[in-house]
Amino acid sequence: xxxxxxxxxxxxxxxxxxxxxxxxxxxxxxxxxxxxxxxxxxxxxxxxxxxxxxxxxxxxxxxxxxxxxxxxxxxxxxxxxxxxxxxxxxxxxxxxxxxxxxxxxxxxxxxxxxxxxxxxxxxxxxxxxxxxxxxxxxxxxxxxxxxxxxxxxxxxxxxxxxxxxxxxxxxxxxxxxxxxxxxxxxxxxxxxxxxxxxxxxxxxxxxxxxxxxxxxxxxxxxxxxxxxxxxxxxxxxxxxxxxxxxxxxxxxxxxxxxxxxxxxxxxxxxxxxxxxxxxxxxxxxxxxxxxxxxxxxxxxxxxxxxxxxxxxxxxxxxxxxxxxxxxxxxxxxxxxxxxxxxxxxxxxxxxxxxxxxxxxxxxxxxxxxxxxxxxxxxxxxxxxxxxxxxxxxxxxxxxxxxxxxxxxxxxxxxxxxxxxxxxxxxxxxxxxxxxxxxxxxxxxxxxxxxxxxxxxxxxxxxxxxxxxxxxxxxxxxxxxxxxxx
Amino acid sequence: xxxxxxxxxxxxxxxxxxxxxxxxxxxxxxxxxxxxxxxxxxxxxxxxxxxxxxxxxxxxxxxxxxxxxxxxxxxxxxxxxxxxxxxxxxxxxxxxxxxxxxxxxxxxxxxxxxxxxxxxxxxxxxxxxxxxxxxxxxxxxxxxxxxxxxxxxxxxxxxxxxxxxxxxxxxxxxxxxxxxxxxxxxxxxxxxxxxxxxxxxxxxxxxxxxxxxxxxxxxxxxxxxxxxxxxxxxxxxxxxxxxxxxxxxxxxxxxxxxxxxxxxxxxxxxxxxxxxxxxxxxxxxxxxxxxxxxxxxxxxxxxxxxxxxxxxxxxxxxxxxxxxxxxxxxxxxxxxxxxxxxxxxxxxxxxxxxxxxxxxxxxxxxxxxxxxxxxxxxxxxxxxxxxxxxxxxxxxxxxxxxxxxxxxxxxxxxxxxxxxxxxxxxxxxxxxxxxxxxxxxxxxxxxxxxxxxxxxxxx
Numbered sequence: 001x002x003x004x005x006x007x008x009x010x011x012x013x014x015x016x017x018x019x020x021x022x023x024x025x026x027x028x029x030x031x032x033x034x035x036x037x038x039x040x041x042x043x044x045x046x047x048x049x050x051x052x053x054x055x056x057x058x059x060x061x062x063x064x065x066x067x068x069x070x071x072x073x074x075x076x077x078x079x080x081x082x083x084x085x086x087x088x089x090x091x092x093x094x095x096x097x098x099x100x101x102x103x104x105x106x107x108x109x110x111x112x113x114x115x116x117x118x119x120x121x122x123x124x125x126x127x128x129x130x131x132x133x134x135x136x137x138x139x140x141x142x143x144x145x146x147x148x149x150x151x152x153x154x155x156x157x158x159x160x161x162x163x164x165x166x167x168x169x170x171x172x173x174x175x176x177x178x179x180x181x182x183x184x185x186x187x188x189x190x191x192x193x194x195x196x197x198x199x200x201x202x203x204x205x206x207x208x209x210x211x212x213x214x215x216x217x218x219x220x221x222x223x224x225x226x227x228x229x230x231x232x233x234x235x236x237x238x239x240x241x242x243x244x245x246x247x248x249x250x251x252x253x254x255x256x257x258x259x260x261x262x263x264x265x266x267x268x269x270x271x272x273x274x275x276x277x278x279x280x281x282x283x284x285x286x287x288x289x290x291x292x293x294x295x296x297x298x299x300x301x302x303x304x305x306x307x308x309x310x311x312x313x314x315x316x317x318x319x320x321x322x323x324x325x326x327x328x329x330x331x332x333x334x335x336x337x338x339x340x341x342x343x344x345x346x347x348x349x350x351x352x353x354x355x356x357x358x359x360x361x362x363x364x365x366x367x368x369x370x371x372x373x374x375x376x377x378x379x380x381x382x383x384x385x386x387x388x389x390x391x392x393x394x395x396x397x398x399x400x401x402x403x404x405x406x407x408x409x410x411x412x413x414x415x416x417x418x419x420x421x422x423x424x425x426x427x428x429x430x431x432x433x434x435x436x437x438x439x440x441x442x443x444x445x446x447x448x449x450x451x452x453x454x455x456x457x458x459x460x461x462x463x464x465x466x467x468x469x470x471x472x473x474x475x476x477x478x479x480x481x482x483x484x485x
Numbered sequence: 486x487x488x489x490x491x492x493x494x495x496x497x498x499x500x501x502x503x504x505x506x507x508x509x510x511x512x513x514x515x516x517x518x519x520x521x522x523x524x525x526x527x528x529x530x531x532x533x534x535x536x537x538x539x540x541x542x543x544x545x546x547x548x549x550x551x552x553x554x555x556x557x558x559x560x561x562x563x564x565x566x567x568x569x570x571x572x573x574x575x576x577x578x579x580x581x582x583x584x585x586x587x588x589x590x591x592x593x594x595x596x597x598x599x600x601x602x603x604x605x606x607x608x609x610x611x612x613x614x615x616x617x618x619x620x621x622x623x624x625x626x627x628x629x630x631x632x633x634x635x636x637x638x639x640x641x642x643x644x645x646x647x648x649x650x651x652x653x654x655x656x657x658x659x660x661x662x663x664x665x666x667x668x669x670x671x672x673x674x675x676x677x678x679x680x681x682x683x684x685x686x687x688x689x690x691x692x693x694x695x696x697x698x699x700x701x702x703x704x705x706x707x708x709x710x711x712x713x714x715x716x717x718x719x720x721x722x723x724x725x726x727x728x729x730x731x732x733x734x735x736x737x738x739x740x741x742x743x744x745x746x747x748x749x750x751x752x753x754x755x756x757x758x759x760x761x762x763x764x765x766x767x768x769x770x771x772x773x774x775x776x777x778x779x780x781x782x783x784x785x786x787x788x789x790x791x792x793x794x795x796x797x798x799x800x801x802x803x804x805x806x807x808x809x810x811x812x813x814x815x816x817x818x819x820x821x822x823x824x825x826x827x828x829x830x831x832x833x834x835x836x837x838x839x840x841x842x843x844x845x846x847x848x849x850x851x852x853x854x855x856x857x858x859x860x861x862x863x864x865x866x867x868x869x870x871x872x873x874x875x876x877x878x879x880x881x882x883x884x885x886x887x888x889x890x891x892x893x894x895x896x897x898x899x900x901x902x903x904x905x906x907x908x909x910x911x912x913x914x915x916x917x918x919x920x921x922x923x924x925x926x927x928x929x930x931x932x933x934x935x936x937x938x939x940x941x942x943x944x
Contacts, residue, residue, distance in 0.1 A: 002856060004741045005868060008734050009852050012872070015879045016845050020838060022888045026797045027834040034798030039781040039791065042799050042811050 041071075046128065048072040048093060053108040053131030053366060055088050055100055058140040061133070063088060072184065076101075081177035083147050086156075086170050086205045087138055087359065089308070090178030094188050099205065100134055100360065101178075103307035107132040107363045107371065114371045130366040137166035137361045142449075145481040146171040149474030155455035156206035158339040159478050162346035162438060163446040164376040165355030167306060169478060170339075172210075176202040208310045211335035212454055215421030217434045218330030219278045220344055220391060223270055225293035226281040227387040235266040235390050245276035247322035254279055254325065270394045271402035273418065275329050282328020283321050290328060291317050296380045297354065298343050299336070306339070306359045313340040330421060338452045341436045346450035347382035348391045349415065349438035354382040395438070404435065406472035409480055413440040418472065432456045435471035439479040449482035451475045500926050503564035504556050510568035511548045518544055518575025521807055525583040528808030543598070544575055547605045554609040558616075559921035563854060566920065569847045570913045573898035574601050574906065576840070579807070580827050581901050584820045587813040593820050593901045600903035604910030611914035618918050622862045625675030632668035633711075635661035640718050650721045650893075662724050663895075663904040666731075666873050667911055673732060674865035677739035681861065685740040720766045722757075723880050723892030729753050730876045735869050739861070761890075774890040789815055789823065793885045796826040797837075804833025820901040822893055825885050841882070844897070848875040851916045857923035867919045870912045 026034070034040065051065035051074050062084045064077040076091040078084065089099025097105055106112035108131050115129040116122045122129065146157035150173040159169040180191040195203050204210055226232045232239065243262040244253040254275055261274035269277035282290055294300070294315040304310040313336040316327060326332035336344075339357060347354040356379035363371045383391070395415030398404040404416035419434030438450040453471040519541035526534035534540070548571045555562050578601065582594040615621075621628075638652060638661055645651045650660050677684070711728065733749040736742075761771045772779070777790040787795065796812040799805060810830035815823045829837045851871025855864045877897050884891035895905035 001738060001741075001861065001864060004738045005852060005856055005864070008738050008868065008872070009849070011734070012848060012852075012875045013845075015875065016841060018888065019841055019879060019882050019886070022883070022886050023797070023829070023834055023837050023841070026794055026886055027800055027829065027837070028802060030794075031798040031801050034795055037778070037781070037787075037791075037795065039778075039787040040795045040799075041814055042795065045811055 044093075045071060045073075047109055047111075048074050050074060050110060050128070050130060052076055052091060053110065053133045055084075055104075055108075056133055056135045057084065057087070057138045057143070060140070068183065070184075076179065076182040078177065078179040081179045082175035083143060083171075084138075085175045085178050086172040086207055087136060087143075088178060089205075090181045092178075092181040092188065092192075093184045095181055095192060099308045100136070103305075104134045104360060104363060107134060112363075112371070115365055132366060132371055133364045133368075135361045135364065136359055137161075137168065138170065138359070139168045139482065141481040141484065142169040142478050143171060145169075145477045146453075146474065147173065147175075149453075149477050150455065153455055153457050154200060154206075155453065155457070155471075155474075156210065156338040157451065157453050157474060157478060158207045158337075158342040159449055159451045159482065160339075160342050160346050160355075160357050161448070162350035162450045163355065165346075165357045165379070166361070166376070167339075167357050167359045168449060168482060169451075170205075170207045170359065172204065172206040174200045174202045206454070207338045208306065208308065209337070211311050211313055211337050211340075212432050212434075212456070213334060213421040214330040214336040214341055215419035215432065215434055216273045216275075216330060217341055217344070217417050217419035217436045217452075218328070218334060218336070219270060219273065220348060220395065220417050220436070221294055221297055221299075222278050222282045222285075222290070222328045223266055223394065224297075224348070224383040224387055224391060225285045225290055226266065227390060228293060228383050229285045229289050231281060231284045232266045235394060238263045238265055239269070239277050239280065241274075241277045241280045243274070243276045245279055245325075247279070247325050248283055249320060250322045252322070267394050267397060270417065271397050273403055278329050279325035283325050285328075287317075287319060287321075287324050290324065291315065293383075296382045297347060298340055298379065304357075306357050308359075310339055311337050313337050330419060338454050341434065341452035341454075342450050343379075344382075345395075345415075345417075345436040345438045345452060346447075348388055348395060349440065349447035349450050350388075351385045352381055352383040352388035354379045399437070404437065404472055406469070407435065407437050407476045407479070409439065409476060409483070411442055412479075412483060413442070414438070414476075414479065416472065416475065430456060433470040435475045437472070437475045437479065439483060441483050449479050451478050453478070500561065500924065502560045504552075504560060507555065507564035507567055508552055510564065511552055511571055512545075514568045514572035514575060515541065515545045515548050517572060518579060521576060521579035522582065524806070525579060525586070525808040528806060529583075529586050540578075544571070544578075547571075547602060551605050551608055551612075554612045555917055558612050559917050561921045561924040561926075562917040563850045563920035563924065565846060565850050566913055566916055569843050569850075570898060570910065573840075573843060573847075574604075574910075576828075577824065577896075577899035577901075577906075580824055580831075580899065581820050583808055583831070584813060584824075584827060586808070596903065597901055597906065600906050601910075603903075604907040607907060608910040608914040608917075611911055612917055615915075615918055618863055618866060618915065618922060619860060621671050621866070622675045622678070625672050628668040628675075629672040632665040632672065635665045635668070636711075636719075644720070650719050650724065659904040660902070661904070662719075662721065663902075663908040666727065667870070667908060667915070669728060670731065670735075670866065670869035670873060673735045674862050674869050677735055677865055678861040681739040684736075684745075685742055720764065721893065722760075722767050722770065722890070723884075723894035726753075726757075726880055726892060727873065727876050727894070731869060731872055734872045734876075735865055738868050739865060767890075770890045770892065774887065777887055789817065790885070790887060790891055792816070793823050793826045794887055796823075797829040797886060800830040800833040800837070802834050804829075804831050804836055807831050818893075821895060822881060822891075822900065823885050824900045825882055825896050828899070829886075840899075841878070844874065844878045847913075848872075850920065854916060854920035854923045858919060863919050863922060867916065867923075870915055870919075873912060874909070 054061035054063045062079050065074045066077050068075050072093050089101040091097045091101040110128040110131040115132050142159055146169045152174055157169055157171040160167050176195050181188055241263055244255050246253050256275050258272040258274055261276050264274050264277050299313045299315040302312045316333045323332050327334045356377045358374050360374055362373040392415055395417055399408050399414045399416045403418040407414055407416045416437030421432040433455040436452045438447050440447040453474045455470045522540055523533045523537050551567055581597050585592050585594050639650050642652055650662050651658050652661055736745050760767050773790050780788040792815040812827040812830045813819055828840055848871045851867050855867035858864045874897050877894055881894040881896050883889040895902040897909045
């Protein structure tokens, strides 16, 4: 019997070894794939197990975290959520993250390996660090000025510092409170559905994710192209342009809304916003020249990130001359984000150097030690310095003597350009009011700010919607806030 | 060689009883459990639980009483059995208490503590009252009759979670099948001890298999029918597997006939296949085992087995630490059938291996007692009881870790379940009793090792 007992014991030993090998298989060999299975809640639980890092505007945090005591412990809170929503985005336990909450998630959630005191620390200790903070470039007073200026109308404001590319304000209205999407449960899904169903698209970040036909504000780009290509050598010399202008290859005539455009000089055409002159100049620069020029301003760039992706501003690369003529005055298929047009104004103000726009100044650990510092970088040289000087004068002229007088600030050099973009089939859509501008304080070597404002005002009639009327006062208050320290 | 060895008889040979070792190990077992209890409190609430001293004192008192019973009534018993049982029981209480913190409305640890106390009381009763295990041999047929009744009764009670293994009277419920295990082991041991020669040496030889005669074939067929009956009527695959495995092992140990094993495995395979294919409850378990993640792909979220595997994986090599895992995600049965997942997640592969080795040691000591005993009944009883523990651990641990299809069964001592913990304490008490018998010095043994002088004279 002893022999059989030993054999039975050997059988049980086999079972034990099977259990141990199987345990090693699950807990060591297959552990990674099981841990990362999307149905495994542990990663989610760990993610919300500590307060999320904060997003700072002007040294003050505009976000927070509250302990809910639920399985997913910490929920995001926002101070003044609607105001900063186009900057922060939302961090929802149900719907994921957007904008800075998304782009800097690894720092905010504490998983970024740079937050750890030593390399591989998190991996070895299987821990995560306290969530780090994100310091934005946004200037609180400007953000408020832009938000209040828009006053709930559909529209957007983007403001950058021309010499660095820092985004000083990024506003989109109507906005929403991202805090209502933070948690889980029916109230969150209801809010989500209501926001998505809303016709005013409150969750759309119009400043960087929506493109509009830029209308007359695009004439600044066409003017830069014409000057750089030496199609125009003297901005004050008459151009040989008839008014009305017959689009090349067609019998369609292009009218002017302004008077005195017949054979007007470039400077005059910018000041009163002559369609004919600019359309003709665009055709004379030629398709290739125009495409090269606009791309130096950032058009057709699908990879621009601030760090969130910016929608591509479009200028067609294959067109007939009549289409090119319309494109050159910001119509046809030409579209731009408000940020893109702010970059145009900034390039002019900064002597032709276009800095890469950025929204995150630096990221820090919870304790405040800098983890990553984003410096300013040149994006493109958008035009020759000489061209920039000439365009600066023209834009100043627009504000001092032309359509942009509403943007003037006493004692400050302000350059601007209005735009009224009509769109839709036979221009039946509601027109958009545009204004792009920059401002430079007296005695300052560098321009303080470049702004683009777009107002899509559904309620107003067409005559009221003009860049000078609706958009310029907003740009003025944003610039005033920028100059006000 | 001189005659000195014969002239000077050796001093009284005192076999070591090892009771001191047992006491030390018991202190260790209680301290480890108390430490675990404190660690859970520190991890979950940042403070040692206020009743940690009371918990430690209670567990220590139980261990001390059990130790005293063993010291006075089974002084030669194996010193490892009791400490391992106390440690596993203490660890189980810690794990259940830890899971209770996640389910404030469903507190299982206090009940489990009461059952553990009852278990230890029965342990003491068995050790004190049962002076010689051979007494049990007389009650073989009474045992099997009681076992059958215990197994049949739950059929008349409503199914709980798909299995008809519960008796519920008022708020009180227990699984009679748990007690039936011991009774069946007693019956098998007695029957096989009496009939093993007839079983082993009669019968026909077909090809290379020695098959039994029809007369002795009766009991094995009866047992096979019994386990399949349990399977079909009670939908309890685990108990069925356990009974059958137990019988096959004991039969093999008694007769040494591989033919029996072959027949047994064949019958088991046929039974399992038929039931696995046609019985929906068992069939779904098999499907779950073949593809634990099917419900995820179907968009219904992870099933219990998938959650269990997630928990084990989350533990990794060293574990998340007591109180720091999320095995409660398993949901239903997290404290009973799936308790091992909590051990796996919070103690890691290291801790899980330690737990498995504790079980292995417990089983090995049972087998060792079986080897050392002289009477066939005692041997078979020791092997049977130890095998019950081993098979239970394999069936449920293999089930929750995806090695074999999952069957509802309690992890001995660890899992929530009163009937189970009481039964396991009785099993340990019986193992204590047989090991005491095995290690006790035999009368007439004093001559061992001395060469009889007569042999030398003849040369």
